Amino acid sequence: MAKTLPLRSDVKLEETWNLNDLFKSEEEFNSAIITLEKEVDDFVERFNGQIKDAASVNLALKGYAALFEKIVPIGTYTSLASSVDLTDDMAQMRSSKFGSISAKISSKLSFVNSELSELPAEVLEEAQNQSADFKVYLEKVIQKKEFQLHPEVEKTLAAFSSTFSSAYGLYNTTKMADMAFEDFEVDGKKYPLSYVSFEGGWESEVNTDKRHAAFNAFSNKLRDYQHTTAKTYDMHLQAEKTTSDIRGYETIFDYLLFNQEVDRTMYDRQIDLITKELAPHMRKYAKLLQKVHGLDKMTFADLKIPLDPTYEPVITIEESKKHINDALSIMGDDYLNMVNRAYDERWIDFAQNKGKSTGAFCSSPYGNHPYMLISWTGSMEDVFVLAHELGHAGHFYNANRAQNIFNARPSLYFIEAPSTMNEMFVANQMLSNSDDPKFKRWVISSIVARTYYHNFVTHLLEAAYQRKVYERIDSGGSVTANILNDLKRGVLEEFWGEDVEINDGAELTWMRQPHYFMGLYPYTYSAGLTISTQVSKRILEEGQPAVEEWLEVLKAGGTKSPAELAKMAGVDITTEQPLLDTISYIGDLIDQLVVLTEEIEAAE
Known part of the structure; x- marks a missing residue:
């Protein structure tokens, strides 16, 4: 039988991931943002209007890459901390704050691709020949040339990036924070229901009466939010369509x-x-x-x-190690070492708790180790x-x-x-x-x-x-x-x-x-x-x-x-x-x- 989910604060520490590998404290996180904003301003001052030849292309891209290496862990930290508890106000505010900062940074840095796309293809090809590091990136710039807009338009679009992506955040908030499922009843007995318990248990429940009752109760709650969710989705679709049109693509596909x-x-x-x-x-x-x-x-x-x-065997997290190791040993020692580190160093969030994102995903921030989210049910x-x-x-x-x-x-x-x-x-x-x-x-x-x-x-x-x-x-x-x-x-x-x-x-x-x-x-x-x-x-x-x-x-x-x-x-x-x-x-x-x-x- 499904159990009522605990609060995030009540789950076992060893079943959660260790975000301290990204930032050891809130102070370190905030300091990283301050440093990043300063380095972005320094980069803009140095390169804005100065990307004119092959040498300056590669120099600018080297600095551009270095900035992204600092943006990635900050963005990853905010999204991962938010994903394990959408009822955590601090995590949600941090995520929202970084969304605004990220949009501002994107707007400031939009000149890079604008200036690159305005250069003749021969200059970009010369830059490719001078540095293999940015050959692929520049090839994509060349391919995108016809869809690149005026630099000021690109800057404005980048400034609105967090607004354009807000529909996804609203969808998750509706789904994981606002949508509360009532117990369902079978033969006079009540059973608790949640997104996680339905997708991880009730949906495959062998007892037909329970399975159908859970499906109906789950569907009824979804139905209560269908119009809000549809409007949220339509907002996202219209933003994609508008972007497609103004960039000059023939179709949204x-x-x-x-x-x-x-x-x-x-x-x-x-x-x-x-x-x-x-x-x-x-x-x-x-x-x-x-x-x-x-x-x-x-x-x-x-x-x-x-x-x-x-x-259907029941399996513990610890027992899963042997199956995983035996299966993936074919990939070699280096790969298997990564698998074992994932268990031992808490790269995986196994816990089930209220407000946690459903399903499973892997986030692999550049320059850091991957993080995986799963809600372990024991099946x-x-x-x-x-x-x-x-x-x-x-x-x-x-x-x-x-x-x-x-x-x-x-x-x-x-x-x-x-x-x-x-x-x-x-x-x-x-x-x-x-x-x-x-x-x-x-x-x-x-x-x-x-x-x-x-x-x-x-x-x-x-x-x-x-x-x-x-x-x-x-x-x-x-x-x-x-x-x-x-x-x-x-x-x-x-x-x-x-x-x-x-x-x-x-x-x-x-x-x-x-x-x-x-x-x-x-x-x-x-x-x-x-x-x-x-x-x-x-x-x-x-x-x-x-x-x-x-x-x-x-x-x-x-x-x-x-x-x-x-x-x-x-x-x-x-x-x-x-x-x-x-x-x-x-x-x-x-x-x-x-x-x-x-x-x-x-x-x-």
């Missing part, structure tokens, strides 16, 4: 995909192919769940139940989630050491490949440990339900819905709660067909996902998992040589496009074949589940 170094063809293919080709496999999986659990009908509220709930699924976040950590642990601050981060299209790769490693390691049909079925169902359902289905359906939203915005429209509900329901009904009833409340799942405030992000999960599925197969078959190639991909950071990074690892994502191969692999896994279930039932 072109604007959002530009920095991802992905064309519309790759984006659309990811959504269209999966919607068409994966749906039959997932409907078969849904029917298997229905059969095993003896459900009269399969509804959206039933899709997260485990195939074999009797085989084996948490091992997959943690392995996923450690994949992000391992990526930037390698990239940040090998590249400068401008070159470390790859395209969003590639960002989920290293994380989902680690989930594959965990699954493969578990499968190699036993031939017991029940255990094999549990592991394979975990891969399907956690790794593929979550990353390939949930996020894919978010992407299909998101595309419809942006098509509406691009044509000059806006969105309301009713419109968003209709769009979401339509996408769910198209994918699941007659095999799954889309019950009331399912349409509100658009309210649960913060990714919608991060541009065209949801589709990248399936893109990343397509790459990692193919590469993990190579590593299993070829061993160390394939591992070494993958480590080089991680170290490359953002110095190459997604297609180039994938090619380094032996995958050609410019064709549909890797995606079709991955969908076929998912289908094979589901077929194995059907066979194993028949085998188990015959033996009972």
Whole structure:
């Protein structure tokens, strides 16, 4: 049964992350801001109006990079401190204060890209030849030239940056601070409900009456906030559309995909192919769940139940270390050292508490170690989630050491490949440990339900819905709660067909996902998992040589496009074949589940 969440002040210290590695005290944090503001002013005085030739380009970029190395830990500290307790007034005020300071700094520094973009391409190319450090950065400046606005306009836009991003903060405040869930009742007994307990427990609860009651209670509370949340989202969308228009992009999709170094063809293919080709496999999986659990009908509220709930082991944080270490040892000693440091030095926030951000994420500030957030529930699924976040950590642990601050981060299209790769490693390691049909079925169902359902289905359906939203915005429209509900329901009904009833409340799942405030992000999960599925197969078959190639991909950071990074690892994502191969692999896994279930039932 779910428990009422404790206050942040009441959770165990060892289950929280140690932000002192960023700043040891509030005084040190405030001092860093004062120093940063002074250094920004000194930089502006020295370089504003002075970036005129190749030598001054590289000199300015060197100082510019140094400033960003100081901005990153300050911004990271404010966001991480805020994310673990959205009811902490001090953390929220600190975050808001830095948002204003950051906008002011961005406005002051906007001249750098303005002056660079006004230089002839030959000068920028000469600067590239003089210093390899800023070659990639300058290449992007050249590509963006046509979308760069007048320096004063850029300065004004930068000054409004915190205002433009405020919708995301408002969304989180509504979701985590204002939205309080009442207990729900089943057979005269009350059960506590929260965002964390629903997504981490009740959503996959085996007892159908409890699961459905929790789903209804959760949906009813979301419904109370649907209009505010929709208006918040529309604010964000209109800001994106306006920016796209004034910069001269043909569509909002072109604007959002530009920095991802992905064309519309790759984006659309990811959504269209999966919607068409994966749906039959997932409907078969849904029917298997229905059969095993003896459900009269399969509804959206039933899709997260485990195939074999009797085989769901409970695991402690300490016990998870062995599974993680065994699975990720294939990546080598340096990678494993990072994993162990993450546990031992409190890089991970495991605690469940009121006001904590839902889901899981990894933040990897340049020049510092990564930080991971997870709400540990004790289910084996948490091992997959943690392995996923450690994949992000391992990526930037390698990239940040090998590249400068401008070159470390790859395209969003590639960002989920290293994380989902680690989930594959965990699954493969578990499968190699036993031939017991029940255990094999549990592991394979975990891969399907956690790794593929979550990353390939949930996020894919978010992407299909998101595309419809942006098509509406691009044509000059806006969105309301009713419109968003209709769009979401339509996408769910198209994918699941007659095999799954889309019950009331399912349409509100658009309210649960913060990714919608991060541009065209949801589709990248399936893109990343397509790459990692193919590469993990190579590593299993070829061993160390394939591992070494993958480590080089991680170290490359953002110095190459997604297609180039994938090619380094032996995958050609410019064709549909890797995606079709991955969908076929998912289908094979589901077929194995059907066979194993028949085998188990015959033996009972």
